[in-house]
Amino acid sequence: MNCPECDAELNIPDDAAVGEIISCSDCGADFEISKKDGSTVEIKQAETVGEDWGE
Amino acid sequence: MSKICIVFDRLRSEEKLLEKQAIDLGHETKMVDAKITHFDTDSNKQNIDFGDVVLERCISYYRGLHFTACIEFLDIPIINKFSVSSLCGNKMLTSIILKKNNIPTPKTYFSFSADAALENIEKIGYPLIIKPVVGSWGRSVIPLKDRDTADAIIEQRGITDGPLDRIFYLQEVVDRPPRDIRVITVNDRPIAAMYRKSSGGFKTNVALGADPEICDITNEMEDLCTKASKAVGGGILGIDLMEDKKRGLMVHEINNTVEFKGLIKVSKTNIPKEMIEFALDSIRK
Numbered sequence: 065m066n067c068p069e070c071d072a073e074l075n076i077p078d079d080a081a082v083g084e085i086i087s088c089s090d091c092g093a094d095f096e097i098s099k100k101d102g103s104t105v106e107i108k109q110a111e112t113v114g115e116d117w118g119e
Numbered sequence: 120m121s122k123i124c125i126v127f128d129r130l131r132s133e134e135k136l137l138e139k140q141a142i143d144l145g146h147e148t149k150m151v152d153a154k155i156t157h158f159d160t161d162s163n164k165q166n167i168d169f170g171d172v173v174l175e176r177c178i179s180y181y182r183g184l185h186f187t188a189c190i191e192f193l194d195i196p197i198i199n200k201f202s203v204s205s206l207c208g209n210k211m212l213t214s215i216i217l218k219k220n221n222i223p224t225p226k227t228y229f230s231f232s233a234d235a236a237l238e239n240i241e242k243i244g245y246p247l248i249i250k251p252v253v254g255s256w257g258r259s260v261i262p263l264k265d266r267d268t269a270d271a272i273i274e275q276r277g278i279t280d281g282p283l284d285r286i287f288y289l290q291e292v293v294d295r296p297p298r299d300i301r302v303i304t305v306n307d308r309p310i311a312a313m314y315r316k317s318s319g320g321f322k323t324n325v326a327l328g329a330d331p332e333i334c335d336i337t338n339e340m341e342d343l344c345t346k347a348s349k350a351v352g353g354g355i356l357g358i359d360l361m362e363d364k365k366r367g368l369m370v371h372e373i374n375n376t377v378e379f380k381g382l383i384k385v386s387k388t389n390i391p392k393e394m395i396e397f398a399l400d401s402i403r404k
């Protein structure tokens with residue numbers, strides 16, 4: 065799968081789970097894994113850090 | 120066998136460790152992304168599956184808080200409870216409840232407009248720390264060392280003008296070593312603690328690069344953390360302590376969705392196991 069921002073190849077670990085964030089090593093864009101079915105993975109733009117984020 | 124539901128909005132190593140621990144203990148898990156979950160006023164335990172107990176682990180405070188309200192509406196036990204999260208997520212409410220329960224905490228001043236805040240700052244004197252009432256990871260925690268800085272920060276609050284920007288939380292600067300102590304409590308009992316050393320500035324948040332170092336839990340820490348946990352209603356908490364050079368330990372913050380990836384590196388305690396076992400006990404109560 066390629067990065068929707070810069071088209072570089074995305075490195076998605078085999079054990080990545082839905083909800084995890086992956087980053088493009090070329091442009092640094094963050095994506096969230098939205099669906100995973102075997103080797104088929106869908107991603108969406110990750111949310112940016114919100115004011116109320118944290119512990 | 121029980122079913123433990125872990126609610127998240129960003130899957131971090133903590134949520135994966137909790138899931139693994141629950142499975143290792145022989146229980147079923149359900150991972151729920153809060154961002155794509157729906158409720159309505161007719162929702163009930165029979166038509167929506169959240170297992171026997173829910174661990175709320177959202178990174179967004181308000182998302183987690185409102186999600187918690189929905190789970191409590193379904194009469195499913197959730198950790199932490201809405202009442203606990205609503206107190207701990209707001210620094211002003213936390214300071215008030217700590218003081219009310221005679222738990223040592225830094226002196227903190229509250230103002231409710233920019234003009235009143237500036238008047239208060241001038242009256243109290245510098246330095247002070249200004250903190251957002253809701254927020255984490257040391258974000259927007261700023262030392263006010265002089266009038267120019269205070270003017271700039273308060274003017275900035277007026278520009279952003281969020282509802283909580285009108286609440287001014289000003290705290291004394293505690294004379295302490297360049298570190299604080301994070302204690303994780305489960306069911307009012309401290310299970311692990313670490314020193315968080317500043318990586319240069321005055322902030323000691325692991326999220327900002329502070330180095331975690333194991334801290335032995337003393338009787339004084341245990342007593343203080345148990346009291347602080349009970350004051351806010353218990354559950355799974357991250358209690359932050361400062362070591363005032365004259366007054367001793369003080370509680371300055373309590374976190375309701377505690378992160379533990381820093382502490383797990385240095386602690387011998389199986390933190391996720393303690394949390395899962397507490398969740399299981401909550402089903403039985």
